[in-house]
Amino acid sequence: MRNLRLNILLLATTVLALGIGGFLYWIDALASAHATWTAGSLPALACTACNVYRALARREMGADALALIAIVGAIVLGEALSACIIAAMFTSGQVLESWAEDRAGREMSALLARVPRTAWKVDGTSIVSIDLAAIKAGDILLVKPGDIVPVDGLVLSATATLDESVLTGESTAVERRQGSNVxxxxxxxxxxxxxxASETAERSTFAGISKLIEAARSARAPAARLADKAAAWLIPLALGLAAIAWAVSGDPRRALAVLVVATPCPLILAVPVALVCGMSNCARRGILVKGGGALENLARATILFFDKTGTVTGGRARIAYIKAAKGEDKTDVLRTAxxxxxxxxHITATVIVATARERQLQLEMPQDVVETHGAGxxxxxxxxxxRVGTPDFVCKTVPWPExxxxxxxxxxEQGGSGVFVAKGDRVMGALHLADQVRLETPRALRLLRRAGIRRMVMLTGDRRDVxxxxxxxLGVDEVCAELDPAGKVAAIAQAPSASISIMVGDGVNDAPALASASVGIAMGARGAAAASEAADVVLLVDRFDRLADAMELAKxxxxxxxxxxxxxxxxxxxxMMVAAxxxxxPVYGAALQELIDVVAIMNALRALRAEPSRPTGRRLAAEEARRWRDQHEKLMPVLDRLSSLGGRVLDMSAAQAGPVLQEIDQLISEKILSHEREDEAVIYPVVAELLGGEDPLAPLSRTHREIAALSRELHRDVVAFTETGSERALRDIQRLLYSLAAIxxxxxxxxxxxxxxVS
Structure with a gap:
């Protein structure tokens, strides 16, 4: 904000000097006009000199150097108006750049906003609130439900259920027993x-991660501006041409005229305008870019690092698989649990109940409920x-299933946790809860390959096999597993120094890696404050495929x-050739330079209307897409029955199997086939229009025909089995049940x- 105010003040001073000087020139006060224009250019001259000095300290020569030479030359040769015009162009470019970065920075909260400020200390028989800095090793603290653990320590209670996703990246809650480290x-x-407490707040894990962020930030070299790269060849060319013009003509004003029209105002103005427009364009799509340098780097990135949990996976446990014991139905297992x-x-219980309600299962109200904390x-x-809970808890009173x-x-092997369900004297099944790959992730990675990413590396704190x-x-090029925050920073540091790297993450444990990459990108919709602050780009919409949009808009x-x-x-x-x-x-050259600036800036404004290569003008409403997906969720009990029945149909007698098969045949006709017909008649025409092309949904329509063919074959076999009770027909029915469930x-x-x- 301070830089923005300073640049606005410089611009206002220069413009005011131009106006006052113009009035004085109009009333023939020529000496005063020239003095005013000269004075108006001096603040910008000082600012330009500082920028050039800082660039030289980094052994660089940026676009500001030519502006400095032109302003000094104009003042020395008495071309005060030219000096003031060049100064106005320079300061307006500075305002645009600083405004762009300040606008993006205001969107973010303070760094590491989730750090607790106080803690609850057990002091004898009372509980008092104390400042975090006052905690000493050995203090007994109370951590209430939903509170953040303030310092590293040992669990004093029997158990503690913790969500460590901001530290480890893993979404599944963990149980810590008495004496365990947290x-x-x-x-x-x-x-x-x-x-x-085993450590003070300053020496605890969370504070250490904060220090890693700052260390990684300070180690990252500043990004070279696009304007500076273009100026690298312009400066020697302009100086050489000016020197030749002076040497041939003997008139230093001719050299000044060359420098005036060579002043890189299109670089100083057009590039910031394009970048600001590009950043605004990204913001409209839920992509917050914090600076022009980040946008430039994003356009040239070739290496993608990304965290697993919360980035390519949903970050929350869901039911990945239901195991039904022999003779049991998967839907009954879920309904009972x-x-x-x-x-x-318990958070695991809320996931199970939510899944059952999504599938519109009727739930009976339990009696004599007893919850054993941390068990079931x-x-x-x-x-x-x-009994519902951990295997040890459930199998205390019933035999372990084979x-x-x-x-x-x-x-x-796959990660997650298992919840067993026992009813009566046997275990009827189990639920596998795991963090699942986001629906959009495979497509997002394909789009990123197309956008220019050549190498993809997944970083995770999880076990290597998982x-x-x-x-x-996902088809990534490399997986780096069992990494802590420092390990992720080290993995990114191994990327070739000449390459531009992207790191995508969402947790506090990802923040140091985000800060160390060329471009850090945070999944900001549900990510930690530290990740958002350490990142250069924040995806405000919690969709990984928006990164591909960001790259294409940056390009x-x-x-x-x-x-x-x-x-x-x-x-x-x-x-420059005409001036030479x-x-x-010089004065007319400055006026001509103004016209050139207008042309360059008008072209730069097109960045405000840039679109990703894939069409985004007409999109499906998110509510409509969600409603269509919910229809699938309602059909999941039918799919569960198909696979469950396939596993036990051969163990049934003809008298048992007949009614069950007739019921499933009727369900397929009333639920599945009617749903597929609605897809073809109502949904597919809408989606096809959004996708474009002659027949974009031909493969999916072909699948509909295959489902219909399998359903007809199943119906024929069910009728044949009902009439004959043939074991061969029953085996064909089992094959068809499995085939339908899979397809x-x-x-x-x-x-x-x-x-x-398309949403």
Whole structure:
């Protein structure tokens, strides 16, 4: 803000001097007019000299150097009006640049806003609030539900449920037993617990991450401006031509005329205008770019680093898979677990209940509910005892199922947690809760490849096997697993020094890496304050594919800026030749330079209307896309029944299987096929128009025909089995049930990705 005010003051001073000097010149007070113009150019001259000095200290020569030479030369040769005009152009460019960065900076809150200021200390029989700085090692602290752990310490209570996603990046809450270490910055996701401080606030984990951010920021070299790169060849050319003109003519004013029209006003003005317009264009799409340097780097980036949790995954646990025991139905497993978990406030329970409600399952109200903190919930449903929770908790009263070992092995390999469900005297099934890949992630990575990214590296604090499993699904070039914040910074530091790198993250643990990359990008919709502050770009819309939009808009903005510079400097080169031949006095050269500036700036303003290469003018309303996706969620119980029935149909007698198969056949006809017909008649025409092309949905329509063919074949086999009870027909029915479940699950995922793409 201070730089912006200073630049506005400089511009106002210069413009005021131009006006007053013009009035004095009009009333024939020529000496006073020249003195006023000279005085008006001096503040800008001092500012320009400071900029040139700082550039020279970095061993650079920027666009400001030629402006400095032109202003000094004009003053020395008595061309005060030319000096004042050049000064006005320079200060207006400074105002535009500083305004752009200040505008973006105001959008962000203070750095690390989530750092707690106070803590609750247990002092004998009372609990008092104390400043964070007053905490000493050995103090007993109370951490209330939802509070942030203020310092590193040891759990004093029996258990503590913590959300450590801001530190580790992992979304699944963890249980810490008595005596376990906990780190500052984690959030209490369970009941209140006592903590023995092992460190002061200054020496705790959260403070250490803050220091890493500052260290990474100070180590990052300043980005070279596009204008400075263009000035690298213009300065020696202009000085050489001016020297030749002076030497040939013997008139120093001819050299000054060359320098006046060579003053890089198209660089000083057109580039900031294009960048400001590009930043505003990005902001309209939910992409906050904090400065022109970040936009320039984003346009040239070739290496992408990204965190796993909250970036390419949703950042929240969801039900990834339902395991039903032999003879049980997946929908019944979910319904039973959700019915009991209605009475629990645990974050895992809320996920299970929310999923059941999304699928519109009717939930029975449990009785005799008893919750064991950190283990699970027991209750009765219809007079039958039910237990939902950890495997050890559930299997205390019932035998371990034979499939439990394989299920837990899968959970361990893929990450997440397992919730077992027992009803009566047996385990009826289990739920695998895991953080799943965002729906838009595969498409976003494809778009980023097209936008110019050559190498993709996923950084995660998770185990290597879990990270590599997700990396192989996404097709990334490299996976770096088991990394702490310092490890992520080190991984980014290994990128070639000449390359431009992007880092995308959303948690406090990502903030140092965001600050160390060429361009740090934060998923700001639900990301931590530290990540947003350390980043150069914030995606305010919580969608990973907006990064591809940001890159394409940055490329379009840079292309327009280069065009503006080329137009302006091309015209300036022609004017320089005319001035060198003596046909363009300095004052007229300054006026001509103004016209060149207008042409360059008008072209630069096109960045305000730049569009990504994919059409975004006509989009599907987000509410409509969500409504279409919700229809799939309502059909998930039918898909669960298809796969569950496929697993147990061969164990049924003909008398048992007949009615069940007739029921599923009717469900397919009434639910699935009617949904597919509605897709073809109502939804697909709308989406096809948005996508464009002759027949963009032909592959999905082909899938509809395959689903219809499988459904007809299943119907024929069900009728045949009902009449004959043939075991061969039953095996064909099992194959068809599995086939329909698989193709429908894939088809729904493809449709949801398509809906997201056009919304």
């Amino acid at each position: 780190r500052s910055g984690a959030v209490n996701a369970g009941g209140p617990f006592n903590l023995v 959700a019915a009991v978990d209605q009475m629990s406030a 919930v027991s209750a009765t449903l219809g007079g039958i005892p039910v 499939w439990a070992r394989e299920f837990l092995k899968t959970v361990g 990270g590599e499993a997700i990396g192989s699904i 379009a903005t840079r292309r327009i800026a280069v065009q503006s510079v080329s137009i302006g400097m091309g015209l300036s080169l022609v004017a 031949l003596g046909y363009l006095p 429908l699950e894939l088809h729904f995922a493809q449709e949801e990705e398509m809906y997201l793409a």
